[in-house]
Amino acid sequence: MKLIPTLLAAAALASGFAATAQEADIRKALAERIPQMDKIDEVRPTPMKGLYEVRIGTDLFYTDAKGNYVIQGELIDTKVRRNLTEDRIAKLTAVEFSALPLKDAFTIVRGDGKRKLAVFEDPNCGYCKRFERDLQNVDNVTVYLFLYPILSPDSAEKSRNIWCSKDQVTAWQDLMVRDKPVPAASCDTSALQRNLAFGRKHKITGTPTLIFANGARVPGAVGAKEVEKRLAEASSENPAAN
Structure with a gap:
């Protein structure tokens, strides 16, 4: 036997x-x-x-x-x-959501903020502007915004002004949604350098790059409907993240 x-x-x-x-x-x-x-x-x-x-x-x-x-x-x-x-x-x-250095991002909360989304964006990225304007149609979400200045030296300057602003969310949306310039500001910008290092490690080569709570990475300016679909998938796969 x-x-x-x-x-x-x-x-x-x-x-x-x-x-x-x-x-x-x-x-x-x-x-x-x-x-x-x-x-x-x-x-x-x-x-x-x-x-x-x-x-x-x-x-x-x-x-x-x-x-x-x-x-x-x-x-x-x-x-x-x-x-x-x-x-x-x-x-x-895929990037584990728990591995994201959220302290190096600022948060945008809409509605109950229950769903989670991280985005790496460059302030000079035209696709990012299109994405941000469409993202206004997505509710009940917390967006962790990682400034990721990879396109030009001016991107680094604008990222510094946004990061060092007294109201980072308003400064970001003024620039990306309302086409309003951000006043010059200065502070410790080591977080931006850490964002760049994190992006190199995980081969984030373009903006916007979206990371959902289930670890799924989506490159490019996807529309609100696709974001909603991905958020729903992430919620069903990882209920604990809600």
């Missing part, structure tokens, strides 16, 4: 060795043939037989079992109509 479990364990062990050997072969082949792929973070099989995912940071590639061919593109499961590449990148780029 003990024979079957023993055989199953042996088969699982052999499968593990085979997978490890396969990964090693792919790593070796790609590193030798494509120098830019000499530092692969992960190799793993995909749901498509014979196709392997190769991950370098958050960049995904696909290859055959011998590393003879490389594909850069999206893998789509037509049965369930899901973009597997998109899903995987979403998981890789």
Whole structure:
């Protein structure tokens, strides 16, 4: 009676060795043939037989079992109509909401403020202005606004003026929603430097970048309807965050 479990364990062990050997072969082949792929973070099989995912940071590639061919593109499961590449990148780029340094952001509270959203924005970003104006239509939310001056030296100056303002929320909305300039101000701006460091660590390369309570990251100026949808998803996945 003990024979079957023993055989199953042996088969699982052999499968593990085979997978490890396969990964090693792919790593070796790609590193030798494509120098830019000499530092692969992960190799793993995909749901498509014979196709392997190769991950370098958050960049995904696909290859055959011998590393003879490389594909850069999206893998789509037509049965369930899901973009597997998109899903995987979403998981890789997710940021734990609890890991956000909220002390380096200022808060905008609307309604009961029950739902949570963090946004990284540059004051010179046109897409951010469009996003902010549409965001006025979203109620019952607390927005943690991280100033993220990455576009120009003037972005750093405007961010300083907003951060050092007596009323950060009014100063921000004056600039982004009402097109009113923000008066010059000065104070300790180390928080802005920490925001930039946090963004580099988590590869936040554009603004606006939204992070929801479930860790989902959404780049770009999405509309109010999409924000509402994402807030609802985050609430259902992480009730404790409400």
